[in-house]
Amino acid sequence: MSRRPAHPRRQRPSVPVQSSTCPCGLAETYEKCCGRFHRGEASAPTAETLMRSRYSAFVEQDEPYLLRTWHPDTRPARVAFDPGMRWTGLEILEAGDGTAFHTTGTVTFRASYRGGSLRERSRFERVDGAWVYVDGDIDEAGRDRP
Template sequence: MTTRTPCPCGWPEPYDACCGRFHAGAAAPSAEALMRSRYCAFVKGDVGYLLRTWHPRTRPERLELDPRMRWTGLEVLDSTDGSAFHSTGTVTFRASYRGGSLHERSRFERVAGAWVYVDGEFLDA
């Protein structure tokens, strides 16, 4: 019997049908989908995907993830613009981890037709 464990991003589809397809090369259709797939990349430790989906203007040369970090959930609080009809968008979210949470408003832009993460503003918890 196959289990249908929901994707770590919080959507009900299994990983392969949800964020896994973006990690494998499909383009995220919206800023929110990209943000969710980036959260999932943090959960999975996929540094390559995080760097590929970071705006070239703000992308760091290297990214090191703490292997002890355990992400436990994602809650999208607000999303503005960021659809196929926009060139920019923002997503406000709370990402939980063992011992706390991260509350951020992330900015996204389209580069050559693909959504990329620009930067984020940390908000009070």
């Protein structure tokens, strides 16, 4: 007959293990970087940080976060993800304003995907103190397709 231990085993709390860097390109793990914004634990402090977190949300297909961080005047009803799209990297080319001292900002970036890249100049605004994506101009000359 097997004996049960006098004290039940303590179960370790479930902690996600994430050893790879965040999709946004910064050196932190997803959990410590963009994941905290996606979970609502913090708000992006700058327009560039919001841009990076939105890129990661596209990688993760996190529609609620994308909609929550979209300006109410330009927000779509839903985000249509391309099931064949595989994002592979983000490069920030330029950031204008968009700090704690501004109410608007712009971020120009190149987002790479399997088979090409997309270049956009995005506009951001503060709404109720939080940065949100307004809209962007896609640079067709910066779009690479096979």
